[in-house]
Amino acid sequence: ADLRMSWWGSDDRHLATQEALKICGGKFGHTIAPEFTGWTGHQEKVATQLAGGTEADILQINWPWLPLFTKNGTGFADLYQYKDIIDLGQWTKADLDSGTVKGKLNGIPVSTTGRVFMFNKTTYDKAGVPIPKTWDELIAAAPKMKEKLGKDYYPFEGAALDARLVVILRTTQKTGKDLIDPATNQVAWTEEELVEGLEFYQTLVDKGVIESWKQVAAAGNTPLHENQKWARGQIAGTYQWDSTYGKISTPMEKGQELVPVKLLTIDGAKTDGVYRKPSMLFAISKNSKDPKAAAQIVNCLLNDPEAAKVMGASRGIPSSKAALDILTKEGKIKPVQLEAYKQVMEPTSPGVSPLNEHPRVTEAFDSNFEAFAYGQQSAEDAAAEIIAGINEALTGI
Amino acid sequence: MARLQLRNLEKDYGSFRAVHGINLDVEDGEFMVLVGPSGCAKSTTLRMIAGLERITGGEILIGGELVNDKTPGDRGISMVFQNYALYPHMKVRKNLSFSMRLKRRPATEIAEATQHVSGLLEIDPLLDRLPKQLSGGQAQRVAVGRALIKKPQVFLFDEPLSNLDAKLRASMRVRITDLHKRLKAEGQQATVIYVTHDQTEAMTMGDRICVMKDGHIMQVADPVTLYNRPANTFVAGFIGSPEMNFLDGELVGESSIRTADQTVELGEDFASRLSGNSRRAVTLGIRPQHLRLAAAETPATLKGKLNHIEFMGHEVYLYVDIGPKRLIAVVPSAAYDRSALRDDWVWLSPDPRGVHLFDRQTGENISLAV
Amino acid sequence: MARLQLRNLEKDYGSFRAVHGINLDVEDGEFMVLVGPSGCAKSTTLRMIAGLERITGGEILIGGELVNDKTPGDRGISMVFQNYALYPHMKVRKNLSFSMRLKRRPATEIAEATQHVSGLLEIDPLLDRLPKQLSGGQAQRVAVGRALIKKPQVFLFDEPLSNLDAKLRASMRVRITDLHKRLKAEGQQATVIYVTHDQTEAMTMGDRICVMKDGHIMQVADPVTLYNRPANTFVAGFIGSPEMNFLDGELVGESSIRTADQTVELGEDFASRLSGNSRRAVTLGIRPQHLRLAAAETPATLKGKLNHIEFMGHEVYLYVDIGPKRLIAVVPSAAYDRSALRDDWVWLSPDPRGVHLFDRQTGENISLAV
């Protein structure tokens, strides 16, 4: 059959996927036209195509898109219907659940990603501070580092999204609950719990652990990989997706070493609180003329040893056991990458709802959080408004 | 056939009526000159004939055909604009040949015609210049050339020669009339409407002259009639240079007129021209050329004080104050013997054949009988 | 002090030399008229004086001061442009008062001056119109008004009256000279440079006339001298209307000239003017007004065939072919008795005082002695 497949990504992914498509196409006698772009605009493109019913047969979709594009699980084809074709046994139940909406498998996770701590070992060594294992050690590192290296050195960073995830991590660790309770579809935390999380952020700022939100904004909200302070090692730690390791380590000045480490902890933590989620899913269009053929290709891309070898880690470390096995066997995964992956996969977590990243939820969180960070709102007011805002958004969804 | 007829032609600019329902017939092949003071709507009339200005009322017929709704290009006319309106982006050559190129004439024919016209107008050396590189007169000649090259049925000229020097103007005058005659002789009747301010042009070129004022036609006649038998004070004053002298007066008796506290006797010939007119309040009109210096006072002279003398080559202009009025007399240099000087008292004798009487109210000429 | 001096003034347009190092002194308060054929660089000269055109070479002094480097606004001049150059976006009122507003004169003074000038030029009813709503002549009057209102030291006029009708032109002529005289009387000497194509304007208005040709000055003199004693064929031909008749000829004996197979005897008076000139190859120049119809052949007449007669009101133009040459004679209507008709043979007698001889090579007048 003639199929189309769309995805976003960078050069490596483009090359690998095109090649894999040729292999899989050859195997089943299908031709698959690739439609790929960079990240910018891809969501609009897919949304427009979905609105017009003209989307590609196979789509790479972002996990948070699920509640947007397939609220009732009917936005994409239900892949359970093709379980004869796709070897779903290669995934854990948890993985499949994360792609399931209202009992329908809307997308198969390609890989899993999560937030990990990465520190600039070089800077820490220079400051004579050990790489922190707990939040307290991190906070303690700040004055020492500043004393040794200068006032403009920070052991860590976080603003906007990164700051939100730090707050979420810390509060999850304390409460053992994710932000959103999947049962009630409401905020799981009490106001006091959230206040504490917000205040913790403020402590980090006040203690000079991280640059304040305003300072980060003043620099233009520069992403880490474009940030000179990062490149020079003045910012010596971050809490990032494991998959960005390569991206943020590349621009670092020569001799700097970036190491992924275990999640920071606190006393009395109820959970490690890891923020883990499928990084992306493959879905099949509900309008596809030949969904079976599409399923064959999806299966091939994800499970076929030959295809998996070609795809490598261009979409992160595969969730499919078969693929992971072959890659490990072939040594296609770099040790640091594996190390970071381990930090994502090992810790415990209460499970993360895709609604965490629903734009209305993040909007409610971030705007109030920002007001708090700018000192325009007390922690209490901010927490109250965040909870009210998210709850309102969630009822609307 | 290119007879041109205007029927009750009207034009309003907003609330301002520029043309008041004029009627004019120009015969096929006739050379009609339009004159009148500045702002009397000569250009407006021309533009309506050309189709450039929408007609507020009335009809225009060319060759018997109603052209109210025809486009300028379809009326078989060509026009020389008062402000030239040369195409600023085209060289002179292209400006000239534009209309022929529009008609897709063969290149050789175009080249020939361009050569011919530019030779005629002495603009050959300018063919490769842009309009902005021309002097005023040169630009005007190009504009004339652009009209000539079209060989249309009706030519419209809006003061085509006003920026030329006397010599060139004289030769252009002859050339345009020549051209007109030649076309006529070749059976290619070209009707011409020619707006001018120049008396000489009006008098020498026009088969007939149409005198306009404030959007009305005052008189249409051949030059001699216009000069000798002006229909009213306006025409009398407008035609002839220097302007006719006007004096308010009263008819006393058969042929005597009282004006400025003097009485002048004009003789029987003159009386006969009045044919029964006995109105008293008149305006007396005498052309400067019809006044002579008299050696002494007679009943047929007017006395005045010589105020100012202008030497004009072959002629001398004498400005004479008769009471509060100033008259001009033009006398041949030979006849002016410099005996009378400024501030001297002099006697002027009007030639009775050149004296007109006008109704003081209506301005109508009442001395036209015979 | 507003004496104007041009010293070796030159102007090149690219490789084309428009002005060839001219020298001209215009006295304070003098009224200088510039005439010459179209394209002879009158406008260019004026524009250089105004400071609008960069000078290629030479110097311009106004009031004894070198103004080469001064801006037009600082030269104390005002100018009427040949194409008017009215500000299209300003009403007439604003056009007139622009220069005063720039100088921040009080509003009442501006209103007064505007009123005064518009009254003078009969444009009061137009004060609230835009230039594009004016007729050609009206636009020109506004342009003149704009220059007058400034009361400058030097007026530059580039054919200011060419679009006006004869009557208005005559009255404008008088007004401009009047104004000039009035300013002079008030001690506010205004020097005027006035470009025109109109003979009458040139002859009546100018204190002196400067005749130009192809960027050279041909003669500078007062009108009477220019008319009676032209320095060369060019001036002789250019001044006077209709144009002077020229005949190639040879001097035979003291005072006889042979031309077109005829010999004409001009008498002793004439011979004395030649003062020793014995060159043979000459050009004979006779103004049309100096030719009379003779009743019969004499040694002092030229025989020719009457080709064409033009009636000009007070005068008659006779076109007479003498051999291959056509002469024009202008005779008073009274003197033309209609006895000679087209194609008749006639005899013309030149007035010896009006006959000029020119060197056939250089064109120089060789009959100027005394």
Place this chain on the structure above:
Amino acid sequence: MSGESRFLGLFYLSPYIIGLLIFTALPFVASLYLSFTNYNLMNEPIFTGLANYIKLFTNDRTFRKSLWVTLVYVFTTVPLKLAFALFMAVILNYKLKFINVFRTAYYVPSILGGSIAIAVLWRYIFADVGLVNMGLNLIGFEPVNWFGDPTNALFTITLLRLWQFGSAMVIFLAALQSIDRTLYEAAAIDGAGRWTSFVYITLPLITPVIFFNLIMQMVQAFQEFNGPYIITQGGPLKSTYLLPLYIYDEAFKRFDMGYASAIAWVLFVIIMLLTLVAFWSSRHWVYYAGDKRN
């Protein structure tokens, strides 16, 4: 001119009319309809009457904030940019050697318009330790918090747009070229200096184009999206959250196309009103040489 059919003008307009009917009218009307619906792109729109508008006017703080920010942005950016573009156009209208090189250089920022390098660069330039602050420091001024301070961030976007003055400049330049030189000569003789002839001759004669640029800059400012999108993402504290950004977020981030359409139509009405005012006022200050004489 006579002789033409009353409909000849429509003939020249025919491409526009056809295009309007086929390509423009339908989406236009559709978006108006959508503004009365709840439409998330994935499902059919559900008609909800005035609900979107009611919410917009009674219960949307973001909208109010955003509208205010937008108005502030428009009323600072438009005059500044017009003045700057005109100023540069006049300077670049001189006949100088290499003027075309300069003109090209000055147009470069506009060519770079959508380039990805802009965001990066703008950060370099206006960051707390960026070029501008370094410069300010050199001449003894306090560094300015260009992005981080809600009171400055919007102006930083304005500066970006000022810097991209090229298109407006080119239009001015084209207009300056068509002014009759003799008018400057007449003005010079009337005693006008450079400045006065600029004010009294140049400005009035290019009013049609000033008017055009005014309308277009206004429309573009009201629809400004890219600047805040690539540089501040609307922050900090929504101080650069212009309405188009809000509309975009509602439409393509939160997939509430109905609500987005409603905001867009409110914005449309606002611009329309201002445009009408501008058109009405133009009768008093715009001079058209080519319009009919009466």
Place this chain on the structure above:
Amino acid sequence: MRAREMRSHRLSMAFRYALLAGVGLLMLYPLIWLIGASFKTNSEIFANPGFWPENPTLDGYIKGWRTSTPYSFGTFFLNTLWIVVPKVIGTAISCTAVAYGFARFEFPFKKLLFASLIATLLLPNVVTRIPQYLLFRDLGWLDSFLPLWVPSAFAGDAFFVFMLVQFLRAIPRDMEEAARVDGATTWQALIFIVVPLLMPALISVCLFQFMWTMNDFLGPLIYISSVDKYPVSLALKLSIDTTEAFEWNRVLAMSVLTLTPALAVFFLAQKYFIDGISSGGIKG
């Protein structure tokens, strides 16, 4: 010229050039940076904010040209050409005609039509995007260049129409009238008289359309799905991902290449602004 004038003239010239060059540098800074950065290695780009690459390399250009698709960057340039050329031509022709219609003729519904023209400018196009997409889907034009240029060929860019209307209204009618008398139809008057007089404005229109189409990202993004039809604007962002590292220097190198035609075209269009035909060119 006199020495004094010479000197003050030279001084004012020097001042002018200094000013122009100074401000010009400010304008050029990004471009210079961009060019410099395109010769840097990836790790250097953000570490070293200066222009000058420490170890200049052509890597960005060579690899960037190859792209991560089966096609070289040249293909994308050609694609852009296939969109830009018809679009610019179509725009120039249709907008001129429509502007002429608006500026020079009276006809029924003129005001209404002009209002509609302006109105289309005022609505943020975010909200018409989906309906428009559905329209082109129904026309069967998806994944072709047609949606990108056909509307423009029907005077769909109100901006340009409005602009030309304004310019046209500033040009006196005399020359057109003369042409009409010379026998030109309104159409011929448009072609032979109006268009040359409108040249500076028309060139600007073409220039803008050229630049904006070259830069247009969203249009191609939505309407083109086959990689072999991508224009450069899309190709440039092809490899930029949020999480994956990408080769900045390739992106910058290709950006530089993409800017070159725009710069060249603008530079060449200069003479129409310098020798612009003035509408009142005749002097006395």
